[in-house]
Amino acid sequence: xxxxxxxxxxxxxxxxxxxxxxxxxxxxxxxxxxxxxxxxxxxxxxxxxxxxxxxxxxxxxxxxxxxxxxxxxxxxxxxxxxxxxxxxxxxxxxxxxxxxxxxxxxxxxxxxxxxxxxxxxxxxxxxxxxxxxxxxxxxxxxxxxxxxxxxxxxxxxxxxxxxxxxxxxxxxxxxxxxxxxxxxxxxxxxxxxxxxxxxxxxxxxxxxxxxx
Numbered sequence: 001x002x003x004x005x006x007x008x009x010x011x012x013x014x015x016x017x018x019x020x021x022x023x024x025x026x027x028x029x030x031x032x033x034x035x036x037x038x039x040x041x042x043x044x045x046x047x048x049x050x051x052x053x054x055x056x057x058x059x060x061x062x063x064x065x066x067x068x069x070x071x072x073x074x075x076x077x078x079x080x081x082x083x084x085x086x087x088x089x090x091x092x093x094x095x096x097x098x099x100x101x102x103x104x105x106x107x108x109x110x111x112x113x114x115x116x117x118x119x120x121x122x123x124x125x126x127x128x129x130x131x132x133x134x135x136x137x138x139x140x141x142x143x144x145x146x147x148x149x150x151x152x153x154x155x156x157x158x159x160x161x162x163x164x165x166x167x168x169x170x171x172x173x174x175x176x177x178x179x180x181x182x183x184x185x186x187x188x189x190x191x192x193x194x195x196x197x198x199x200x201x202x203x204x205x206x207x208x209x210x211x212x
Contacts, residue, residue: 004028005109013117033067036204062190062207069210076136081172082106090164096121124154132190138181144168187212
């Protein structure tokens with residue numbers, strides 16, 4: 001599979017009863033395991049508290065461009081191939097829940113991701129996302145499943161624990177690769193940093209992937 005050099009994003013949906021859209025692009029450096037770029041967000045006033053989950057975490061798709069801890073690790077994107085769909089459900093406990101669906105294609109080094117997000121989530125303004133940890137499992141001949149967690153650090157210093165489940169189905173499976181990784185699990189660790197400038201969110205991630 002070709003090296004991924006960028007991620008192109010479009011998001012639409014309804015959160016807390018309000019329409020929301022976003023679009024942008026991230027530059028990928030697979031050698032260092034980083035992604036960075038700007039996302040323009042159109043959302044109702046006062047709704048920026050949802051941004052760390054619906055924008056900063058799922059959109060960069062942390063395993064995309066992740067640095068392999070050991071040379072033998074096959075990035076999960078190689079299993080998903082050039083076209084896949086996914087579903088992510090994120091639980092904020094008493095603060096609410098978000099659901100996100102995605103259709104993604106990979107061509108000429110660019111992963112293009114179209115996403116739809118819906119749900120209700122209400123909490124204090126978030127200043128940071130920490131402790132992103134995800135276990136990805138090969139769940140079938142064309143499927144991956146993932147369970148992850150992280151913390152939202154709010155403006156008052158509280159830490160809100162967040163968990164999520166993510167399911168992927170590829171339309172371009174590589175049977176030999178899936179068979180070789182049957183029941184295999186990956187561990188993804190990531191750091192996400194977001195800076196808000198009005199409607200523009202600057203996102204940078206640093207991530208690693210290894211077998212467990």
